[in-house]
Amino acid sequence: MSTPAGLQASFIGIDLSGPKIGAAIVGADGKVLERRETTMAAAKLIEQVAGLVSELRAFNPQIAAVGIAIPGLVNRQTDRVIASRDLPSTVRENLHSDLMKATGLRVELENDANAAAYGEYKVGAGRGSRDMFYVTIGEGIGGAIILGGKLWTGASGFAGEFGHITIDTEGIECDCGNTGCLETIASGPNIVRRANERLYRDGTSSLSKLAINKNFTADDVAHEANNGDDFSLMMIERTGKFIGTGVASVLNLLNIERIVLGGGVMDAGDLILNPIIHEAKRRAFQPCFEATTIVAATLGADAVLIGAAMLARDAAS
Amino acid sequence: MSTPAGLQASFIGIDLSGPKIGAAIVGADGKVLERRETTMAAAKLIEQVAGLVSELRAFNPQIAAVGIAIPGLVNRQTDRVIASRDLPSTVRENLHSDLMKATGLRVELENDANAAAYGEYKVGAGRGSRDMFYVTIGEGIGGAIILGGKLWTGASGFAGEFGHITIDTEGIECDCGNTGCLETIASGPNIVRRANERLYRDGTSSLSKLAINKNFTADDVAHEANNGDDFSLMMIERTGKFIGTGVASVLNLLNIERIVLGGGVMDAGDLILNPIIHEAKRRAFQPCFEATTIVAATLGADAVLIGAAMLARDAAS
Numbered sequence: 001m002s003t004p005a006g007l008q009a010s011f012i013g014i015d016l017s018g019p020k021i022g023a024a025i026v027g028a029d030g031k032v033l034e035r036r037e038t039t040m041a042a043a044k045l046i047e048q049v050a051g052l053v054s055e056l057r058a059f060n061p062q063i064a065a066v067g068i069a070i071p072g073l074v075n076r077q078t079d080r081v082i083a084s085r086d087l088p089s090t091v092r093e094n095l096h097s098d099l100m101k102a103t104g105l106r107v108e109l110e111n112d113a114n115a116a117a118y119g120e121y122k123v124g125a126g127r128g129s130r131d132m133f134y135v136t137i138g139e140g141i142g143g144a145i146i147l148g149g150k151l152w153t154g155a156s157g158f159a160g161e162f163g164h165i166t167i168d169t170e171g172i173e174c175d176c177g178n179t180g181c182l183e184t185i186a187s188g189p190n191i192v193r194r195a196n197e198r199l200y201r202d203g204t205s206s207l208s209k210l211a212i213n214k215n216f217t218a219d220d221v222a223h224e225a226n227n228g229d230d231f232s233l234m235m236i237e238r239t240g241k242f243i244g245t246g247v248a249s250v251l252n253l254l255n256i257e258r259i260v261l262g263g264g265v266m267d268a269g270d271l272i273l274n275p276i277i278h279e280a281k282r283r284a285f286q287p288c289f290e291a292t293t294i295v296a297a298t299l300g301a302d303a304v305l306i307g308a309a310m311l312a313r314d315a316a317s
Numbered sequence: 318m319s320t321p322a323g324l325q326a327s328f329i330g331i332d333l334s335g336p337k338i339g340a341a342i343v344g345a346d347g348k349v350l351e352r353r354e355t356t357m358a359a360a361k362l363i364e365q366v367a368g369l370v371s372e373l374r375a376f377n378p379q380i381a382a383v384g385i386a387i388p389g390l391v392n393r394q395t396d397r398v399i400a401s402r403d404l405p406s407t408v409r410e411n412l413h414s415d416l417m418k419a420t421g422l423r424v425e426l427e428n429d430a431n432a433a434a435y436g437e438y439k440v441g442a443g444r445g446s447r448d449m450f451y452v453t454i455g456e457g458i459g460g461a462i463i464l465g466g467k468l469w470t471g472a473s474g475f476a477g478e479f480g481h482i483t484i485d486t487e488g489i490e491c492d493c494g495n496t497g498c499l500e501t502i503a504s505g506p507n508i509v510r511r512a513n514e515r516l517y518r519d520g521t522s523s524l525s526k527l528a529i530n531k532n533f534t535a536d537d538v539a540h541e542a543n544n545g546d547d548f549s550l551m552m553i554e555r556t557g558k559f560i561g562t563g564v565a566s567v568l569n570l571l572n573i574e575r576i577v578l579g580g581g582v583m584d585a586g587d588l589i590l591n592p593i594i595h596e597a598k599r600r601a602f603q604p605c606f607e608a609t610t611i612v613a614a615t616l617g618a619d620a621v622l623i624g625a626a627m628l629a630r631d632a633a634s
Contacts, residue, residue: 156572161570169559252478
């Protein structure tokens with residue numbers, strides 16, 4: 001379908017990764033033009049997505065295609081959902097064809113971390129690079145690899161598991177079954193665990209505002225660090241140091257030209273980015289460090305739906 | 318130049334990585350047909366290579382091209398040598414064009430670990446895979462990545478530095494400046510260092526035949542392990558465990574379908590391969606482990622010159 005002269009085709013990006021479904025019209029330039037959201041009811045997922053798409057099309061009928069990011073693995077050759085912890089099997093069975101039928105539009109399905117990486121690559125912090133490694137640090141630590149403009153997902157779709165490189169062979173047990181994964185130290189919940197351990201073990205609790213609120217989150221640690229709380233600052237810096245150790249290993253393995261770091265933990269900004277860069281510099285081969293740029297993601301939580309829309313845009317061309 | 322019917326074109330592979338220059342005629346099928354070698358005199362390198370090539374051409378005039386593997390980095394777009402610890406700068410300045418002139422044949426230059434990886438990929442243990450990670454464990458630990466049939470060398474030619482992923486953030490200092498690199502534990506000289514430390518620290522020296530020879534090498538450790546020496550066996554197994562930890566990180570990052578392990582330390586055979594596989598299985602995501610095959614290299618020390626010849630073969634087609 002060609003678009004009338006003067007009207008740029010737009011795309012819909014949909015993010016199924018959270019408790020809410022986020023949907024937006026995204027221009028061909030990656031700008032979010034109009035948003036809708038609704039609380040996910042997994043059993044009615046197809047109807048919910050179709051409803052959001054038709055609301056957005058009522059707003060702007062020039063929609064060329066839909067990109068949908070899911071918390072699971074997608075085989076992009078067959079468009080089948082291979083695995084997902086969060087989507088019920090009845091829903092994911094024929095997800096792609098059901099969504100095509102329900103929306104009447106071409107649909108591109110992709111894993112959520114991959115979609116976010118693609119968004120950052122095309123219109124965010126990865127722009128201008130050819131090869132990029134994307135890291136997201138929040139409840140867990142994920143990642144994705146883009147080589148020569150394409151997601152590189154490996155033999156069975158799992159490539160980019162940055163959170164599960166071993167940085168301490170004698171470390172604690174990880175959800176994945178391994179011990180000493182980066183995720184056991186640097187994910188949001190593990191920042192909280194480490195902070196709690198130190199606060200009460202070292203008797204330093206009276207020194208930090210964190211101790212007032214026993215149910216603090218990683219966001220609170222970042223917030224107090226920004227407010228000048230020394231203990232919180234030390235926790236953020238040490239976390240950055242461990243992430244930087246992982247980044248150095250990626251640089252030595254892949255000699256990749258851009259590292260983009262996103263996710264909630266990166267909301268601490270330069271307080272965490274600087275120690276990451278410092279540790280990566282200290283540990284990586286000099287030519288590997290010099291050939292790369294390590295930056296914070298710029299699209300925030302929109303990365304997933306913008307990336308999904310960009311995947312829909314680029315599959316069309 | 319076409320080859321007369323019934324006569325298969327052959328290639329010359331040259332290995333400049335060792336103290337000796339190895340040269341061989343290699344068939345299009347990767348078989349070594351005829352060898353020459355000479356002790357390297359770096360200042361006369363061009364003449365030495367030209368001499369070996371003309372000796373080999375006297376034996377078989379059907380040589381289509383020459384592949385030369387060097388201990389240094391090569392920019393394959395410009396054929397310039399970017400860096401080399403071992404080749405004098407006067408020699409490497411115009412190495413590629415000097416070699417073309419001196420031999421009168423098309424010449425492909427490549428880094429030695431990359432050439433070995435390519436050899437294993439085409440006619441060795443990597444055969445049949447699309448993507449492969451190659452590791453060589455000897456005096457140092459190197460590696461190379463092949464994706465979709467091509468060497469993937471990264472932004473500045475350094476990709477694949479498997480020996481310099483950090484597996485122990487508090488580990489000892491490495492030659493590269495980092496601390497806790499895999500190489501500080503699992504390279505040949507570090508196996509010897511660890512064995513010596515344990516023999517005399519724990520007072521277990523009387524338990525091992527290694528203690529008789531104070532100047533033992535990593536080869537001796539493997540040899541005694543093969544002869545049933547418990548201490549040597551334990552050292553080899555523990556080394557395999559650390560290498561397997563690195564392999565697991567590569568599997569989780571790249572989800573790659575084949576891992577090929579070569580180099581002198583792998584001469585210990587199954588005694589080291591089995592603990593590597595065991596530890597990789599224990600630490601990697603199950604789907605990443607299940608999607609891969611971890612095997613020992615099959616070309617031995619010939620991998621470098623066979624790979625160089627295969628690069629010459631494939632650049633021709």
